[in-house]
Amino acid sequence: MIDDRRKLILLLQLAYSGELAAAYAYRGHWNSVSNPNEKIAIRNIEEDEWRHRKFVGEMLVTLNAAPNKWREVRATIIGRVLGALCHVMGWLAPMYGAGRLESRNIKEYETAARHARDCGRDDLIDCLLEMAEVEWEHELYFRTRVKEHFIGRRLSLWPQPPSKETIRLSFEKEVFVSSSEAPSTPMPAPASTVI
Numbered sequence: 001m002i003d004d005r006r007k008l009i010l011l012l013q014l015a016y017s018g019e020l021a022a023a024y025a026y027r028g029h030w031n032s033v034s035n036p037n038e039k040i041a042i043r044n045i046e047e048d049e050w051r052h053r054k055f056v057g058e059m060l061v062t063l064n065a066a067p068n069k070w071r072e073v074r075a076t077i078i079g080r081v082l083g084a085l086c087h088v089m090g091w092l093a094p095m096y097g098a099g100r101l102e103s104r105n106i107k108e109y110e111t112a113a114r115h116a117r118d119c120g121r122d123d124l125i126d127c128l129l130e131m132a133e134v135e136w137e138h139e140l141y142f143r144t145r146v147k148e149h150f151i152g153r154r155l156s157l158w159p160q161p162p163s164k165e166t167i168r169l170s171f172e173k174e175v176f177v178s179s180s181e182a183p184s185t186p187m188p189a190p191a192s193t194v195i
Helices: 002-032 036-062 069-085 092-118 122-148 165-181
Strands: none
Touching: 002 036, 002 069, 002 092, 036 122, 069 092, 092 122, 092 165, 122 165
């Protein structure tokens, strides 16, 4: 349990700073596009990233942990640089990079939910899985946009995540399997300790 708690904290620290970098990058991204619908969609994604950062920060507090200061500085620099580069890199590269990143974030939140379960923090699971589902929607948006580009259609894309429904279904299946493997009756004490 201690190891899972430590892994959960490390993953949440990574996610907390990652959300900061992503939010700054998306701010530059939506400011760089000219299509009003794209501007709104990417701005909404930025808002989701800020909201996720708030949730993750609250989780860290309940775990008596804090963000990693070095990662925070690094995330700020990376996010702002990427946001600025969106104005000079053209349209496709930011869309591609964002989709690839969001794909990783899905797995990150699913893994965090498993660590939360394994260290007895069931109260965090629903929020972590919900954030994984939102990241899934972000990935779909960027994948769709990349595939609409004439060059994007020729690119080798990152692996497509399974359907959104599998996020919770696979988690529930794991919980069911692990609970069904548990013995239904208490195990008798070894003969040498029976008085």
